[in-house]
Amino acid sequence: MKTIYNLVVKDIIRFLNDKPAVLLTFIVPMVLIVIFGSIFGGSGSPRGKVNIILVNESNTPVSRILEARLDSAKSLRIVKKYLPENGKDSLKFTETVAKEYVRTGKISAAVVMPEDFFTDTSAALKFKFYYDPKNEIESSIIQGQMQQTIMTQVPRLIPFLMQRRAIDFIGNDSTAMFAQSLGGILETYFDVPADSFVQSLTKIDTTELTQTVADDSSEENQMFGNFVKFESEQLVGKEVSNPGLTRSVGGWAIMFLLFSLTGAATSLFEEKQEGTLKRLLCMPVNRSQILWSKYIYTMSLGVVQLFVLFVFSWLFFGVDVFSNLPNLFVVVVASAAAAVSFGMLITSVAKTINQANGISTLVILVMSAVGGSWFPVTLFPDWMQAISKVTLTYWSVEAFLQVLWRQAPFTAIIPNVLILLTFAFLINAYALVRFKNGKVF
Amino acid sequence: MLKINHIEKTFDNLVALANVSLNIEKGEFFGLLGPNGAGKTTLMNIIIGYLQPDIGTITVDDEIIMYEDLEMRKKIGYVPQDISLYLELSAYQNLIIFGKLYGLGKNELESKIDEVLELVQLTDRKKDLVKEFSGGMKRRLNLAVSLLHDPQILLCDEPTVGVDPQSRNAIFDMLTKLNQKGKTILYTTHYMEEAERLCSRLAIIDHGKIITQGTLLDLINQLDQKETIKIQKTAHTKDKIDSINNLGHVTEYDFYYELLPKEENSQHSTIFKHFETLNIPSQFIEISRASLEDVFLNLTGRSLRD
Numbered sequence: 001m002k003t004i005y006n007l008v009v010k011d012i013i014r015f016l017n018d019k020p021a022v023l024l025t026f027i028v029p030m031v032l033i034v035i036f037g038s039i040f041g042g043s044g045s046p047r048g049k050v051n052i053i054l055v056n057e058s059n060t061p062v063s064r065i066l067e068a069r070l071d072s073a074k075s076l077r078i079v080k081k082y083l084p085e086n087g088k089d090s091l092k093f094t095e096t097v098a099k100e101y102v103r104t105g106k107i108s109a110a111v112v113m114p115e116d117f118f119t120d121t122s123a124a125l126k127f128k129f130y131y132d133p134k135n136e137i138e139s140s141i142i143q144g145q146m147q148q149t150i151m152t153q154v155p156r157l158i159p160f161l162m163q164r165r166a167i168d169f170i171g172n173d174s175t176a177m178f179a180q181s182l183g184g185i186l187e188t189y190f191d192v193p194a195d196s197f198v199q200s201l202t203k204i205d206t207t208e209l210t211q212t213v214a215d216d217s218s219e220e221n222q223m224f225g226n227f228v229k230f231e232s233e234q235l236v237g238k239e240v241s242n243p244g245l246t247r248s249v250g251g252w253a254i255m256f257l258l259f260s261l262t263g264a265a266t267s268l269f270e271e272k273q274e275g276t277l278k279r280l281l282c283m284p285v286n287r288s289q290i291l292w293s294k295y296i297y298t299m300s301l302g303v304v305q306l307f308v309l310f311v312f313s314w315l316f317f318g319v320d321v322f323s324n325l326p327n328l329f330v331v332v333v334a335s336a337a338a339a340v341s342f343g344m345l346i347t348s349v350a351k352t353i354n355q356a357n358g359i360s361t362l363v364i365l366v367m368s369a370v371g372g373s374w375f376p377v378t379l380f381p382d383w384m385q386a387i388s389k390v391t392l393t394y395w396s397v398e399a400f401l402q403v404l405w406r407q408a409p410f411t412a413i414i415p416n417v418l419i420l421l422t423f424a425f426l427i428n429a430y431a432l433v434r435f436k437n438g439k440v441f
Numbered sequence: 442m443l444k445i446n447h448i449e450k451t452f453d454n455l456v457a458l459a460n461v462s463l464n465i466e467k468g469e470f471f472g473l474l475g476p477n478g479a480g481k482t483t484l485m486n487i488i489i490g491y492l493q494p495d496i497g498t499i500t501v502d503d504e505i506i507m508y509e510d511l512e513m514r515k516k517i518g519y520v521p522q523d524i525s526l527y528l529e530l531s532a533y534q535n536l537i538i539f540g541k542l543y544g545l546g547k548n549e550l551e552s553k554i555d556e557v558l559e560l561v562q563l564t565d566r567k568k569d570l571v572k573e574f575s576g577g578m579k580r581r582l583n584l585a586v587s588l589l590h591d592p593q594i595l596l597c598d599e600p601t602v603g604v605d606p607q608s609r610n611a612i613f614d615m616l617t618k619l620n621q622k623g624k625t626i627l628y629t630t631h632y633m634e635e636a637e638r639l640c641s642r643l644a645i646i647d648h649g650k651i652i653t654q655g656t657l658l659d660l661i662n663q664l665d666q667k668e669t670i671k672i673q674k675t676a677h678t679k680d681k682i683d684s685i686n687n688l689g690h691v692t693e694y695d696f697y698y699e700l701l702p703k704e705e706n707s708q709h710s711t712i713f714k715h716f717e718t719l720n721i722p723s724q725f726i727e728i729s730r731a732s733l734e735d736v737f738l739n740l741t742g743r744s745l746r747d
């Protein structure tokens with residue numbers, strides 16, 4: 001026991017003397033947490049707006065109201081003018097200039113409402129959307145925002161356009177008849193005056209389309225507004241002060257664990273190279289004591305590393321690590337155990353330190369990508385989600401989500417913890433067999 | 442005190458040790474001389490319980506040393522052939538780490554560290570990182586680490602390899618001092634000069650077999666010729682080598698030929714007469730007593746350095 005303790009102390013002394021290792025173990029994770037914490041708005045600053053050019057060449061009330069609404073959209077910053085190269089006065093964007101701006105990467109997207117955006121006979125709104133897919137998230141934000149603006153700001157437009165479609169297909173008379181009978185039904189059962197409904201459907205006066213926005217309480221408007229009704233309530237993470245980081249910190253944690261603990265385990269190779277492993281084995285120290293000390297040392301290193309990481313996330317980004325502390329600790333220990341076993345496996349199968357480093361870096365990166373350290377696995381295709389489940393990263397990430405994000409009780413993490421510990425046990429057993437026949441000792 | 446009984450060890454198909462038996466008495470400075478790959482390190486590894494022999498036993502004070510016998514290792518100090526130190530740490534940190542593993546208490550360890558540092562003359566460098574040490578300093582520290590627990594038996598596996606003459610002499614003096622204080626030393630080397638200078642008794646090992654053992658005088662007395670004749674290599678003597686060959690067994694070295702004269706030529710007068718007729722001036726001739734080199738040559742037909 002004393003011997004194992006002395007061996008652990010030896011590893012700690014060596015670790016502390018190795019400044020780059022200390023840096024990699026503690027500082028690099030912190031830096032990355034700062035970067036990601038800031039991306040997810042952790043420090044409380046609002047997320048940046050997406051810049052977008054808007055060219056309105058149409059002169060209809062609908063386009064004008066959309067323009068006004070987009071102007072005030074929360075996640076977009078609308079740009080309409082530009083400064084020509086040799087001019088001093090800024091000019092309004094034209095479609096051609098806007099396209100050039102997107103093509104040369106000066107802006108990520110442009111929305112054009114052309115002259116025929118909405119005419120007397122249009123059965124659809126005609127937008128032109130130019131974008132550079134270098135950032136898909138940006139494109140989706142823009143498109144989503146556009147749709148949302150149309151749906152919420154000019155809700156009557158939709159049935160109106162549907163009506164025009166109907167006329168295109170079945171002719172004026174049949175459409176009018178359909179509207180009449182629908183109006184009748186509505187009047188009977190919903191107490192909506194049939195006339196006003198029919199009128200609102202068939203009215204060709206487009207100026208009224210926009211007025212309804214100001215007059216939100218009009219019966220028809222409410223009627224249409226009620227066709228689709230979302231009642232959304234956030235059930236999880238409502239009180240979480242930094243949702244983005246809280247969700248992702250577990251993924252980073254297990255990745256750092258894998259890297260640092262594999263490094264610590266493969267230090268057996270360094271000791272072999274330096275000859276100190278042999279010297280130890282010629283002293284009153286045996287092989288299993290050396291292995292035990294490596295386990296204890298790497299486990300403790302992992303726990304300390306994650307402790308520092310979590311306290312840092314809490315201090316600077318308000319990630320709540322304390323209200324579920326005992327369960328968090330259980331997950332940390334189980335994850336560290338799994339990571340250590342992975343490191344031991346690598347150490348026992350590799351023949352040299354370089355081999356060990358190469359293999360472990362590759363496997364850790366793949367496991368982190370597939371197991372959900374970087375992106376939620378729910379984004380993956382089904383077959384890949386199936387593969388995720390054989391990585392220890394997946395079970396660790398899920399367990400961290402449970403305790404940090406859902407603030408789940410111990411019972412909820414039992415399966416994950418058991419799976420991680422089983423991973424650890426089986427891999428270790430295999431590594432031990434390999435050590436017996438291997439080249440390390 | 443240290444008995445090696447019929448040890449055999451085979452790696453795959455290579456016989457590293459074949460029926461090796463040695464008996465090293467308390468207080469002896471015992472040398473094990475042999476060329477590269479003779480099996481010296483393998484024997485050391487078996488004595489310390491790092492390797493398991495296929496056959497045979499090792500006893501210390503009539504107690505058998507088992508494989509991974511941790512208690513027994515406290516009685517033995519082992520100086521590995523390769524430098525085995527934490528290069529990124531200071532000399533002092535190395536001594537602390539290894540000393541603790543021998544179970545030394547804090548105060549005992551501190552005073553022991555001072556003592557061994559004094560012995561290997563590294564006291565003023567103890568705070569420096571080992572990787573900044575010269576080859577000779579590393580060797581000395583490598584030895585110092587093995588002395589911390591004050592072992593009764595010291596196994597030194599080629600402790601002077603790659604060391605400058607000054608450090609080498611320092612190591613010789615240290616070991617002699619330790620031996621005088623009563624430590625039993627088993628010393629392996631492939632330098633016959635070291636074995637001759639240091640060891641009170643020695644064995645020669647070749648291809649895993651002990652080919653002879655005894656005191657230096659015993660071994661040399663086995664030879665028919667107790668003297669060798671060295672002929673300096675010069676432009677003048679070089680063309681005469683064929684004729685010299687007729688006088689006895691000639692071995693060529695970098696700077697001289699060594700002649701073991703035939704029985705009929707063993708008289709100095711006869712041999713000098715031969716040289717005279719060959720027109721080799723006596724300035725180029727040196728007569729010296731036979732060395733372990735000659736013993737090895739006599740027994741194996743090869744030179745130690747081949």
Ligand SMILES: Nc1ncnc2c1ncn2[C@@H]1O[C@H](COP(=O)(O)OP(=O)(O)OP(=O)(O)O)[C@@H](O)[C@H]1O
Binds near residue numbers: 452475482522631
């Ligand atoms: N672990 C091993 N596996 C296979 N062969 C080995 C092993 N260790 C030693 N040998 C072989 O056993 C023989 C004896 O090796 P050993 O290291 O004991 O020689 P040595 O006398 O110490 O040589 P040197 O003077 O070069 O140190 C050599 O042929 C070596 O190749």
Ligand SMILES: [Mg+2]
Binds near residue numbers: 599
């Ligand atoms: Mg050797």
